[in-house]
Amino acid sequence: MHFQAFPPFPSSAGNVLFFVRHHLYKWKSYIRIDMDGKFVGGQFSPKKLRGGRRCFSRSIGGSAISCSNSMGRDLYVPSNEKITNARLIYAVAPAMGHNQESHPESNFRLPAIVNALEKMELTPKIRGSEIIELHNFKPASVDDIASVHARAYVLGLEKAMDQASQEGIIFIDGSGPTYATSTTFHESLVAAGAGITLVDSVVMSRPGTSVAASKNCLDPPVGFALIRPPGHHAIPKGPMGFCVFGNLAIAAHYAQRVHGLKRVFIIDFDVHHGNGTNDAFYDDPDIFFLSTHQDGSYPGTGKVDEVGHGDGEGTTLNLPLPGGSGDIAMTTVFDEVIVPCAQRFKPDIILVSAGYDGHVLDPLASLQFTTGTYYMLASNIKQLAKDLCGGRCVFFLEGGYNLDSLSYSVADSFCAFLGERSLASEFDNPAILYDEPSTKVKQVIQRVKHIHSL
Numbered sequence: 314m315h316f317q318a319f320p321p322f323p324s325s326a327g328n329v330l331f332f333v334r335h336h337l338y339k340w341k342s343y344i345r346i347d348m349d350g351k352f353v354g355g356q357f358s359p360k361k362l363r364g365g366r367r368c369f370s371r372s373i374g375g376s377a378i379s380c381s382n383s384m385g386r387d388l389y390v391p392s393n394e395k396i397t398n399a400r401l402i403y404a405v406a407p408a409m410g411h412n413q414e415s416h417p418e419s420n421f422r423l424p425a426i427v428n429a430l431e432k433m434e435l436t437p438k439i440r441g442s443e444i445i446e447l448h449n450f451k452p453a454s455v456d457d458i459a460s461v462h463a464r465a466y467v468l469g470l471e472k473a474m475d476q477a478s479q480e481g482i483i484f485i486d487g488s489g490p491t492y493a494t495s496t497t498f499h500e501s502l503v504a505a506g507a508g509i510t511l512v513d514s515v516v517m518s519r520p521g522t523s524v525a526a527s528k529n530c531l532d533p534p535v536g537f538a539l540i541r542p543p544g545h546h547a548i549p550k551g552p553m554g555f556c557v558f559g560n561l562a563i564a565a566h567y568a569q570r571v572h573g574l575k576r577v578f579i580i581d582f583d584v585h586h587g588n589g590t591n592d593a594f595y596d597d598p599d600i601f602f603l604s605t606h607q608d609g610s611y612p613g614t615g616k617v618d619e620v621g622h623g624d625g626e627g628t629t630l631n632l633p634l635p636g637g638s639g640d641i642a643m644t645t646v647f648d649e650v651i652v653p654c655a656q657r658f659k660p661d662i663i664l665v666s667a668g669y670d671g672h673v674l675d676p677l678a679s680l681q682f683t684t685g686t687y688y689m690l691a692s693n694i695k696q697l698a699k700d701l702c703g704g705r706c707v708f709f710l711e712g713g714y715n716l717d718s719l720s721y722s723v724a725d726s727f728c729a730f731l732g733e734r735s736l737a738s739e740f741d742n743p744a745i746l747y748d749e750p751s752t753k754v755k756q757v758i759q760r761v762k763h764i765h766s767l
């Protein structure tokens with residue numbers, strides 16, 4: 314297992330900087346980061362712009378499409394006509410330079426997903442206007458990130474990049490096993506920027522409508538930010554558990570600030586507790602955070618009695634599932650907890666921390682979700698967004714460390730967004746499943762329903 318017990322985190326952002334500057338050490342074997350990660354189907358590389366600012370560029374079939382920081386963010390959103398014809402819009406931010414050999418959160422993850430999407434013909438190349446891939450998106454600004462994280466942490470990480478260039482790779486002490494390379498800062502801004510641009514895309518989705526009017530339009534495409542590093546463990550003061558910036562939390566604040574969407578409903582079905590998102594909104598009555606996770610898994614937070622604080626009391630719901638919980642447990646949770654909770658909250662947008670490490674084949678946990686479970690979640694969450702908030706919904710990739718189960722579960726989620734049948738029967742092997750702990754599952758669901766008056 315690669316997750317370790319989380320040591321006490323420094324009590325101030327200043328301390329985080331101290332650790333970053335003075336407690337760096339070389340990884341056992343010096344790793345030279347190749348900036349041009351290559352994989353079948355495309356080539357990703359960070360590109361240096363004038364003024365020292367880097368920009369993300371992806372070259373496909375020889376034609377490079379790149380972005381620049383000098384243009385307004387609305388220029389990155391596809392035309393309203395394109396948006397209204399699409400059922401799914403996604404962005405890929407693979408962070409090819411952010412990698413550590415043998416680490417489960419590796420730069421193999423996104424290429425594996427992209428390959429599966431291509432193999433299963435779930436790309437715009439095959440599907441035309443039904444699916445949009447955003448090639449062009451602006452990295453998040455430091456101000457965007459500072460809506461969730463301490464500015465001192467953000468700027469300290471940027472400064473630590475020089476050190477990372479010399480060392481090849483650094484560990485940020487006190488952050489759980491979170492590493493950084495010379496490209497981590499910029500690639501983390503790109504990841505958060507992809508999420509923000511997808512929020513723009515699913516909100517601004519009718520020709521000639523104002524932002525306020527577009528809030529009432531129905532049936533925009535579902536957004537999916539296929540990004541890394543993941544975000545839901547990153548706490549306001551620093552990185553944690555493979556996560557650098559809280560991509561979803563940043564997008565939630567952005568949706569409120571820029572689009573005037575007041576109420577945000579967050580569903581986090583990663584196998585680990587989304588403690589960073591939990592902490593960011595613990596006092597906030599306008600952002601509902603609902604997390605299902607495996608009881609006792611990293612980082613150990615997310616007990617049923619953690620329900621929010623002050624004005625935010627009641628707008629955090631934690632549901633730790635016993636090990637071995639699978640499709641039956643999650644379907645029951647969806648019907649009996651997630652749906653009534655969302656209906657009562659009346660959100661303006663739904664954001665999803667989509668971790669695929671609850672899959673039975675995942676090496677980091679022991680739930681028994683299957684590809685079919687993820688299809689069910691994607692399909693039901695899409696319908697929930699349609700019923701409650703005009704279909705406005707963006708998924709954010711979190712965990713998922715078995716490359717096969719990760720990539721096929723994401724691909725089957727795409728099938729759900731497109732309203733097509735699940736391909737899970739081709740991937741899932743029922744013979745490896747064992748009985749779910751149904752009594753324990755029922756007990757925890759009843760307890761949560763009682764605590765939250767559902």
Ligand SMILES: [Zn+2]
Binds near residue numbers: 585668670711712713
């Ligand atoms: Zn996870």
